[in-house]
Amino acid sequence: MSQTDWKSEWKPLLIITLVFLGIFYLPLGIPRFDNALMESLHLAKWYAQEHVLTCLIPAFFIAGAIAVFVSQASVMKYFGAKAKKVLAYSVASVSGSILAVCSCTVLPLFAGIYRMGAGLGPATAFLYSGPAINVLAIILTARVLGLELGIARALGAIIFSVVIGLLMHFIFHREEVEKANAQMAMPEPDVTRPLWQNALYFASMIGILVFANWGKPEDPSGFWNLIYSSKWFITGSFAFALALILVAWFGLKWGKVAVAFIPSIFLGLAFPHEPVIAFAAGVIGLSILTSTDKGEVGDWFSSTWGFTKQILPLLFFGVLIAGVLLGRPGHEGLIPSEWVSSAVGGNSILSNLFASVAGAFMYFATLTEVPILQGLIGNGMGQGPALALLLAGPALSLPNMLVIRIVMGTKKTIVFISLVILLSTITGLIYGAFF
Numbered sequence: 001m002s003q004t005d006w007k008s009e010w011k012p013l014l015i016i017t018l019v020f021l022g023i024f025y026l027p028l029g030i031p032r033f034d035n036a037l038m039e040s041l042h043l044a045k046w047y048a049q050e051h052v053l054t055c056l057i058p059a060f061f062i063a064g065a066i067a068v069f070v071s072q073a074s075v076m077k078y079f080g081a082k083a084k085k086v087l088a089y090s091v092a093s094v095s096g097s098i099l100a101v102c103s104c105t106v107l108p109l110f111a112g113i114y115r116m117g118a119g120l121g122p123a124t125a126f127l128y129s130g131p132a133i134n135v136l137a138i139i140l141t142a143r144v145l146g147l148e149l150g151i152a153r154a155l156g157a158i159i160f161s162v163v164i165g166l167l168m169h170f171i172f173h174r175e176e177v178e179k180a181n182a183q184m185a186m187p188e189p190d191v192t193r194p195l196w197q198n199a200l201y202f203a204s205m206i207g208i209l210v211f212a213n214w215g216k217p218e219d220p221s222g223f224w225n226l227i228y229s230s231k232w233f234i235t236g237s238f239a240f241a242l243a244l245i246l247v248a249w250f251g252l253k254w255g256k257v258a259v260a261f262i263p264s265i266f267l268g269l270a271f272p273h274e275p276v277i278a279f280a281a282g283v284i285g286l287s288i289l290t291s292t293d294k295g296e297v298g299d300w301f302s303s304t305w306g307f308t309k310q311i312l313p314l315l316f317f318g319v320l321i322a323g324v325l326l327g328r329p330g331h332e333g334l335i336p337s338e339w340v341s342s343a344v345g346g347n348s349i350l351s352n353l354f355a356s357v358a359g360a361f362m363y364f365a366t367l368t369e370v371p372i373l374q375g376l377i378g379n380g381m382g383q384g385p386a387l388a389l390l391l392a393g394p395a396l397s398l399p400n401m402l403v404i405r406i407v408m409g410t411k412k413t414i415v416f417i418s419l420v421i422l423l424s425t426i427t428g429l430i431y432g433a434f435f
Contacts, residue, residue: 036333040323043363047319053276055105056312057283058209063108064304065205066116068296069198079118079126085166092125093133093161104315104363104399105209106130108307111407120172120408124416125165127404132157132395137370141390143218144370148435149383153390156427160391164419171415197249204245207238212279232275236268239282250297252289260285311403318399322363341376344385347432349425355385356424359393360417361401369393384432392424 027033079088106127114123138157142150169176214231217224227234243261246252261282268278290301327333343354364372373386396417405413 032332032334036324036327039327039331039333040320042331043323043328044316044319046328047316047363051104052312053280053283054212055209056108056315057308058205058212059105059108060304060308060311061286061300062202062205062209063112063307064300064302065202066109066112067303067307068300069201070116079113079122085121088119088122089125089162089165092122092165093129093158104397104403107311107315107400107403107407111307111311111403114407119169120176120412121165121169123165123408124168125161127416128164128395128420129157129161132391133161137394141370145373145377145386149387149390152387152427152431152435156387156391157395160395160420160423160427163423164416167419168412168416172412193249197245201242201245201249204238204242208235208242211235211238232268232278235279239264246289246297251295252293252297256289260289310406314402314406315399318397318402319363322361322398326358326362341380344376344389345380345382347382347384347429349429351382351385352388352425352428352432353421355381355388355428356392356421359389359391359424360396360421361398362393363397363399364393382432383435384428384430386428387431388424388428391427392420396420 079092109130110123110127113126114120118126133154138150138154141153211227211231211234214228216228219225239261243257247254247257264278264282264285267281268275271277287301290297290304292298293301323333325333325335340358344351344358359369369390373381373389376389377383377386401413401417404416408416
């Protein structure tokens with residue numbers, strides 16, 4: 001083999017060697033390592049059961065719809081580099097608070113609007129606000145961890161979404177100017193249907209995403225529990241509305257739509273205590289219905305499938321790694337929980353920084369950060385580090401970081417993560433000094 005050939009082959013050789021050595025010296029038989037492997041599989045199983053079907057798949061369909069049915073002109077009007085800053089960041093923050101999704105579910109939606117021409121600032125404001133400005137989580141924080149911490153979390157998350165977006169825009173200002181100039185030269189696209197029809201179409205899918213994942217409140221009575229007890233009826237109503245919209249405004253035939261969705265109705269009646277079965281049937285029916293269409297609805301499925309292929313494998317890989325290192329909530333991975341508890345006591349710079357970094361790499365499902373923090377505070381965690389973890393944790397995770405890098409590149413991802421960790425650390429330090 002020539003010298004030139006070796007230069008092109010050393011990287012594969014290095015990868016093969018490292019993989020071989022890793023497997024050769026795999027520390028199987030050591031209890032903590034074996035337990036960490038089991039924790040990673042448990043976390044991946046839990047993630048698949050609780051998030052992929054009801055969270056990610058609806059989000060993928062919404063992202064695919066953004067790419068196909070939302071014109072670049074519409075995205076740029078509200079989120080583009082030339083959009084009015086007050087309007088852009090207000091819409092980004094409000095959109096995130098309405099969706100109330102986790103750090104992974106927001107990714108397909110972020111990828112959709114970013115690739116359609118949204119400015120970096122508004123797009124990253126939306127990326128942060130989606131999981132961070134969760135009204136239910138903030139209310140639960142105030143009730144379980146104290147009113148002061150709940151208010152601080154709410155104010156911090158709202159301010160963070162805007163500040164992080166503005167800083168990202170400022171740091172990458174030159175690229176944003178170039179993007180804005182390119183957008184100015186783009187022609188105005190033809191409008192195939194009125195804005196209100198597209199709005200109702202997206203509202204039906206967002207309704208499915210929100211109510212299918214509506215969490216059980218602590219109070220067994222009251223308005224929130226009423227919504228929870230009716231969540232699948234509400235979800236089904238939004239699904240029925242989506243079916244009507246596909247027939248009325250997207251040109252699908254009644255017969256095809258009925259064949260796609262009627263099985264889910266029968267399964268819902270046959271298994272009333274297992275609503276996920278009916279939901280899965282509805283997802284399969286919608287996938288078959290859209291994938292077999294030759295027009296714009298078929299393009300919708302193709303775009304959805306493109307996001308799924310790109311994002312889902314990275315998310316599962318990230319979940320497995322996070323499970324190995326940190327385990328599930330209430331369980332340990334390779335890193336002992338005592339290390340975490342001892343590192344976040346008091347209100348030093350290091351304790352707040354550690355809480356921010358640990359929270360950024362951990363995976364928090366929606367609302368799970370509250371009971372986790374309750375246990376950590378009971379073990380001596382300071383109020384400042386608690387707030388730092390609340391501000392960094394829900395908005396970031398290792399799976400989330402892997403996908404963000406694919407969407408907007410390594411440099412922007414590192415800056416975004418650094419800003420979240422830095423601001424969370426500073427805010428926690430300030431809050432801890434007063435409380």
